[in-house]
Amino acid sequence: MTAVQRRGGLLRFVPPFTLALFLGPLFAGLLWTLGPAFGYLPALGGERLSLAPWQALFAYPGLGNAVGLSLGTGLTATLLSVAIVTALFAHWHDSRLIARLRRLIAPLLSVPHAALAFGLAFLIAPSGWLFRLFWAPLAGPVPPDLTIVQDPLGLALIGGLVLKEVPFLFLIMLAASGQTATAGQVAQARGFGYGKARAWCAVAFPQLYPQLRLPVFAVLTYAMSTVDMAIILGPATPPPLAVLLVRWFNDPDLAFRFQASAGAILQLLLVAGTVLLWLGAERVIVRAARRRLMAGRRGGTGRFGAMLSAGTAITVFGTATAGLATMALWAGAGRWRYPDPLPSDWSLDAAVRHGPALGGHVATTAGIAIAAAGAALVLALASLEAGQRRTTANANGGRGLVLLYLPLLVPQVAFLFGIQILLVQAGADGTWPAVAWSHLLFVLPYVFLALGGAYRDLDPRYFRTGLALGRSPAALFWRLRLPLLLRPILVAGAIGIAVSVGEYLPTLFAGAGRVTTVTTEAVGLAAGGDRRLIGLYAVVQMILPGLAFLAALIIPAWCFRRRRGMRTAA
Amino acid sequence: MTGMPANTLELRGVSLRLGPRALFGPLDLTVAPGDVVTLMGPSGCGKSSLLALICGTLDPAFRASGEIALDGRPLRDLAPERRRVGILFQDDLLFPHLSVADNLAFGLDPAVRGRKARAAAIAAALDDAGLDGYGERDPATLSGGQRARVALMRTLLARPRALLLDEPFSRLDAGLRDRIRRFVFDHARAHALPTLLVTHDAEDARAAGGTVLELGAPQAD
Numbered sequence: 001m002t003a004v005q006r007r008g009g010l011l012r013f014v015p016p017f018t019l020a021l022f023l024g025p026l027f028a029g030l031l032w033t034l035g036p037a038f039g040y041l042p043a044l045g046g047e048r049l050s051l052a053p054w055q056a057l058f059a060y061p062g063l064g065n066a067v068g069l070s071l072g073t074g075l076t077a078t079l080l081s082v083a084i085v086t087a088l089f090a091h092w093h094d095s096r097l098i099a100r101l102r103r104l105i106a107p108l109l110s111v112p113h114a115a116l117a118f119g120l121a122f123l124i125a126p127s128g129w130l131f132r133l134f135w136a137p138l139a140g141p142v143p144p145d146l147t148i149v150q151d152p153l154g155l156a157l158i159g160g161l162v163l164k165e166v167p168f169l170f171l172i173m174l175a176a177s178g179q180t181a182t183a184g185q186v187a188q189a190r191g192f193g194y195g196k197a198r199a200w201c202a203v204a205f206p207q208l209y210p211q212l213r214l215p216v217f218a219v220l221t222y223a224m225s226t227v228d229m230a231i232i233l234g235p236a237t238p239p240p241l242a243v244l245l246v247r248w249f250n251d252p253d254l255a256f257r258f259q260a261s262a263g264a265i266l267q268l269l270l271v272a273g274t275v276l277l278w279l280g281a282e283r284v285i286v287r288a289a290r291r292r293l294m295a296g297r298r299g300g301t302g303r304f305g306a307m308l309s310a311g312t313a314i315t316v317f318g319t320a321t322a323g324l325a326t327m328a329l330w331a332g333a334g335r336w337r338y339p340d341p342l343p344s345d346w347s348l349d350a351a352v353r354h355g356p357a358l359g360g361h362v363a364t365t366a367g368i369a370i371a372a373a374g375a376a377l378v379l380a381l382a383s384l385e386a387g388q389r390r391t392t393a394n395a396n397g398g399r400g401l402v403l404l405y406l407p408l409l410v411p412q413v414a415f416l417f418g419i420q421i422l423l424v425q426a427g428a429d430g431t432w433p434a435v436a437w438s439h440l441l442f443v444l445p446y447v448f449l450a451l452g453g454a455y456r457d458l459d460p461r462y463f464r465t466g467l468a469l470g471r472s473p474a475a476l477f478w479r480l481r482l483p484l485l486l487r488p489i490l491v492a493g494a495i496g497i498a499v500s501v502g503e504y505l506p507t508l509f510a511g512a513g514r515v516t517t518v519t520t521e522a523v524g525l526a527a528g529g530d531r532r533l534i535g536l537y538a539v540v541q542m543i544l545p546g547l548a549f550l551a552a553l554i555i556p557a558w559c560f561r562r563r564r565g566m567r568t569a570a
Numbered sequence: 571m572t573g574m575p576a577n578t579l580e581l582r583g584v585s586l587r588l589g590p591r592a593l594f595g596p597l598d599l600t601v602a603p604g605d606v607v608t609l610m611g612p613s614g615c616g617k618s619s620l621l622a623l624i625c626g627t628l629d630p631a632f633r634a635s636g637e638i639a640l641d642g643r644p645l646r647d648l649a650p651e652r653r654r655v656g657i658l659f660q661d662d663l664l665f666p667h668l669s670v671a672d673n674l675a676f677g678l679d680p681a682v683r684g685r686k687a688r689a690a691a692i693a694a695a696l697d698d699a700g701l702d703g704y705g706e707r708d709p710a711t712l713s714g715g716q717r718a719r720v721a722l723m724r725t726l727l728a729r730p731r732a733l734l735l736d737e738p739f740s741r742l743d744a745g746l747r748d749r750i751r752r753f754v755f756d757h758a759r760a761h762a763l764p765t766l767l768v769t770h771d772a773e774d775a776r777a778a779g780g781t782v783l784e785l786g787a788p789q790a791d
Contacts, residue, residue: 187627188663190650192677192728199651202676206667293672294688296680301649 011386018379019403022441025419026407030268032418036261041421044254053262060259062238067270070241073154073234074224075274077161082216084162084316085169086205087309090197091302093177093186093204097310102174104317105167110494110545111324112502114523115538117160117232119323121149122330122531124156127338129326136339143338150235157234161226163320165219166313169212175453176211177204197306198299202289214401218408220278221271225411228504228519232526241267242413246505249417250513261417268414275409324542330535350532358518362540365501365517368432369544372439373496376447377489383448384455385477404448407441416509423510430512438510439503443496450495454488486559490552498545518544577603577641577731579624579764584636586616586623593619594785596636601732601764606755606778608767611785617768621734624766625657626650640731640764656730656763658738658754662721664709670720671696671705677724695723715746722754726761733758735767739774751777 035041039050057063092098108116123129127143135144149156182204189199225242234240239247245267248260330336334347351358419438423429462484466476482489507520522537560566578600585595593616601607609617622628624638627650638645645653664673674692682691696702699719709717718738725733738754739747755778758765767778775782 184659184661185663185665187625187650188657188659189676190627191625191653191655191657191725191730193651193654193680195651196649203665207665290672293668294675294685296675296678296682296688298651298680 011382014379014382014386018383018444021379022444023403023406025422025438025441026410026415028422029415029418030410032421033261033264033415034418036258036417036421037265038262039258041257041261043421043424044257046258053258056259057262057266062244063241063263065238066241066244067266069154069235069238070224070267070270071274073157073161073230073240074220077158077165077223078216078220080158080162081165081169081219082212084166084309084312085173086201087197087305088170088313089173089177090200090205091306091309093200094183094196098174101170101313101317104321105170106549107324107542107546108164108167108317108320109171110498110542110549112498112519112541112545113160113164113226114228114232114502114504114519115327115541116164116320116323117229118522118526118534118538119320119325119327120156120160120163121232122326122535123319123323124159125149129322129341132339132341141339149233152235154234154240157226157230157240159319160229160233161223163316163323164229165223166316167320169215169219170313172212172215173208176208179211180204180207182207193298195299195302197302202293206286214405214409217275217278218405220274221409221411224271224274225267225413227413228523231523241270242411245413246508249413249509257417264411264414264417267411271411324538327535327538327542330531331539333532333535350530350536354533354536358536358540361516361518361521362544364432364515365519366544368436368439368507368515368517369497369500369548371433371436372443372500373447373493373548375436375440376444376496377451377493379444380448380451380492381489384451385481404445408445412505416505420509420512423512429510430514432511432515434510435507435515435517436500438506439500442503442506443499446499447492447496450492451485451488454485454492458484483559487552487556490555491549494545494548494552497548501541501544577762577764579732579766580637580639580642582637582639584620584623584634584638586619587633588616588619588631597783597785599783601766603762603764604759606758606765606767606780608769608775608778608780608782609785610769610772610775610782613770615785617785618736621657621736621766621768624653624732624734625655626653654729654731655734656725656728656732657734657736658721658725659736660738660741662717664717664721664724666710668709669705670701670707670709670712673709673720674705674724674727678727679729681729691727695727699723714742715750718742718750719753722757726757730763733761733763733765735765735769737769737771740769740771747773748777755779 036044036046037053039046039048039052088101089098121128125131125148126146131143185203186196186199189203190196194202226240227242227246230240230243234243238244241263245260245263248256248263251257251260329343331350332346332348333343334345334349336343416438420429423434428434458481462480463476466480467473471479501517502519503517504519504523507515507517511520518537518540522534522541525534525537556566580601581597581599583596583598585597586593593614594611597620599607609620611617619628619632623632623634624645626645626648628634640653640655645655664670665676668676671692674695675688678688678691682688692705693702696705699716699722701716701719704712704716709720712720721738735754739751742750751774755765765778767774769775
């Protein structure tokens with residue numbers, strides 16, 4: 001095998017290089033946020049360490065409210081999402097319902113957060129679709145005077161977060177169930193007299209949960225520190241902490257950068273504290289559950305729970321889908337007065353008027369997304385291939401996985417300012433390669449996770465057969481691995497493109513306001529309230545990842561149209 | 571043990587189809603309390619599916635007809651958890667996230683109330699299995715024979731009304747197989763359980779000492 005090792009020589013350096021490329025900026029960004037948080041930022045006249053930024057931060061009267069909102073909305077949305085998915089699987093794990101919902105979620109997963117948030121807003125606003133359908137027939141042609149979207153408690157924001165995170169956690173749970181053989185154990189537990197849901201919760205869930213934990217923390221981090229969804233759905237005065245911080249970071253008065261940095265560190269501590277709280281709660285729950293388990297109570301039929309869990313999940317998926325449909329209607333709507341459930345005529349006026357500007361943004365968005373996803377694919381493939389050839393455990397186990405998830409476990413606002421400072425010093429801020437690179441931080445984990453599974457699942461005997469036939473590992477990579485994995489590779493690329501298209505904050509910071517994607521532009525439209533234009537941008541946001549997934553479907557099907565064995569593969 | 575209710579497992583005209591394929595049947599069978607009936611037949615003839623049908627966990631792709639009754643009561647409309655049918659598979663299916671004692675506690679009938687009574691029942695089961703003091707062990711650290719005995723104890727603690735055995739001895743090595751076999755059959759008889767054994771191994775059938783039924787090869791029609 002020495003020949004193999006020698007040929008894999010350069011590849012050996014890829015995994016550490018990959019980690020450095022995307023963890024380096026993360027830590028540097030944190031460090032360069034920590035400096036200004038303690039008054040050190042020579043470029044803005046901060047030469048000495050001081051606590052002044054923290055004093056300014058805590059002197060801000062709305063801070064308590066902002067922190068409370070972040071914590072309340074983030075934690076509630078995460079708990080709800082986990083509960084909905086867990087209850088669904090507990091009651092329906094062996095049914096066709098799961099498979100049917102799976103088909104519904106694919107489009108939802110690829111839609112940017114912002115588009116989904118707009119969809120919900122258009123659906124539940126007092127003049128939105130729900131009121132047109134159910135309120136107007138009863139109460140007449142005047143929309144009710146209610147604050148539903150951007151309500152002070154952040155309920156609409158919680159709703160939006162749940163719509164986006166339930167499909168994500170659903171997919172994770174599905175993947176975990178597929179990898180863990182618990183079906184026989186659950187059947188065994190039912191043989192002992194346990195009801196279906198209780199048997200699943202006691203036997204399968206504890207074994208699946210470890211695979212859920214990091215994704216749940218990623219959800220928690222996002223929910224507690226989202227900016228784009230909070231701008232669209234959350235309260236404005238006061239806003240959640242992360243939105244407040246972005247306002248300060250963009251204030252014309254540069255002095256605000258210091259207290260904003262202190263706030264960014266506070267946001268980081270807030271998320272870290274909540275994660276610790278969550279871990280503590282896990283232990284308490286495990287202990288209580290074990291005591292109940294030891295008592296051996298079997299539980300009832302759970303028919304009510306089954307109805308409730310299915311109803312909730314279907315409502316979530318249905319609401320998200322209906323929201324997206326509303327956006328599409330608005331994009332093509334001509335006249336559409338309040339109580340009418342559908343536009344009275346159709347027009348492409350918005351598209352024609354804004355076409356040129358939109359075209360430019362689409363080109364920028366697509367270029368950045370393809371660059372980020374392409375780079376992520378190359379890095380992920382090279383790392384996986386390096387792991388494969390050295391036949392060591394690849395980065396998908398234990399500590400490697402935590403490192404991979406790290407950019408998703410740190411609130412974006414906590415390190416993007418530091419990255420911006422570094423980019424300014426390098427003279428690269430506001431360029432599209434800088435934006436693409438900042439996206440890579442968030443694209444790479446997803447691409448890596450998506451590809452890792454496929455790489456592991458590919459029968460290693462193909463590779464061994466190839467070696468035995470006298471081919472070099474490099475030749476086998478190009479002639480065997482790449483074609484065999486064409487579909488998962490393209491799917492991983494499409495996932496990367498979807499992630500990149502949806503990024504808001506990294507574009508804002510690394511682009512320094514000079515690089516505009518369809519997502520930053522759409523979020524910017526939130527305040528204006530031009531529904532046709534917002535609808536148009538949301539549709540474009542949906543189409544771009546959609547095209548990528550379509551390509552991932554069509555290209556392999558065409559390449560292997562005469563190969564029946566490739567249709568079921570991967 | 572005494573005072574166990576006498577249960578009889580009855581199958582009346584039971585047949586099984588998978589799509590266009592008739593797997594077997596119609597099958598008539600009565601298993602008296604404490605008797606072991608052995609089902610043999612080639613792979614794919616539906617032996618294991620029959621056991622799943624009795625448990626209530628058969629894949630909906632199968633079509634079953636006929637009547638199955640336990641102690642005179644039809645099982646058809648009972649949820650799997652209401653049937654009280656114990657089953658042992660080739661894999662012992664001990665829950666890997668629970669200790670040996672917790673695995674047993676999970677199975678133990680909820681009618682046994684109170685921490686002390688439950689702990690005593692578990693200790694007695696461990697003792698019976700020759701595993702005194704193994705309660706806190708991780709099931710993964712047990713030998714194959716020990717795991718098989720824990721799995722049987724866990725099933726018996728749930729106080730089943732019938733016992734199904736789906737090739738439970740095939741993974742054990744030859745020396746062990748005979749002892750575990752005797753252990754399982756002795757307990758089934760002591761608990762007066764009607765027992766249905768599915769196996770490829772003629773030696774199993776001989777050791778069971780009861781009726782042996784041969785299920786035919788699947789036929790297309």
